[in-house]
Amino acid sequence: MKVHVNGIDDGKPIPEKFAFGVYSEENHMNFGPNRNPEVSWQDAPEGTRSFAVVMFDPDVPSEADDVNQEGKTVSRDLPRVDFFHWLLVDVPASTSRIPEGEDSDGVIPKGKDPGPGPIGVRGVNNFTQFLADNPDMAGTYGGYDGPCPPWNDELIHHYHFEVYALDVETLGLEGEFDGEAVREAMEGHILASDRVTGTYTLNPDLR
Template structure:
């Protein structure tokens, strides 16, 4: 199984068009184009995740002009996209077809392939304590790493071919729910990643 994108090259920087934030604030936040092929026989649906494994774990260091987030600070995962029940006959997602702009308080009904379900991304938790931003952030919301981070962030897009048409998921669901529900149902997986930074010293 193969996963490709015309929006960025594997392992290379993602254009700001596909990010939630840039140096001026919110960015266009369009989802990148993705296409997958060579799914195995018996595939009944696909699941899609986008996760950044380079997120700082010490919140007090984030977004400060008087210090940087050290490169060697322990890092955690941040989900930018979780989608399940993508029909087996869908093998591509066009750029901007699932997200085109940043919605304060989150998208209430993000677009996507017919029949697919969009889960929560981790901006839900990130903005939970901010009354101006808090909400359920469903679907794709792209990169917005701290401008003072010494590490370039990586964004891993993973597509899973599954032997079931629908996953047993709560409403709303998270990437962790998808990973649990598809255990034992994965026929194949394909992945690629892009990078993104707002640190001018690393750009």
């Protein structure tokens, strides 16, 4: 099975049109176009009954005290955790492409609805927790929301776009399910998978 993410080469920087946040010399960060990239795949194994799409960043600081704080930096040595940016399950076996902008086209304050989307069923990404204390942005963020790493992070972040071929038509997930729920539901049902990894930073010293 082979996955292709149009516009993102493995190990290379992610274009700003796919980002939730883009670099700003004046404000550190402005909202970006936040379009999901086109993801396509081929050579799924026989017996595939659905697909799941997962995009996550494993480089998110485990402590947020210094995140985006003037005069401070987030140390590259700080332990890191996974941050899910895109969860799409129950993608029909007949599907082999998600078009650019199909699941996200712009930053939506308070988030897009989880549940059935244009293709498959959307889970809840971690912007839900990240923006919970922002009264203008707090809400439930379903589907795709792109890169927006801390602008004072010493580490360049990596974003894994993964597609899984599954032996079930549905994972049986409903409501506001998260990335860990998707991983748990997929256990024992993965026939094949592949990933493309892009990088992104808002730190002007690393750009």
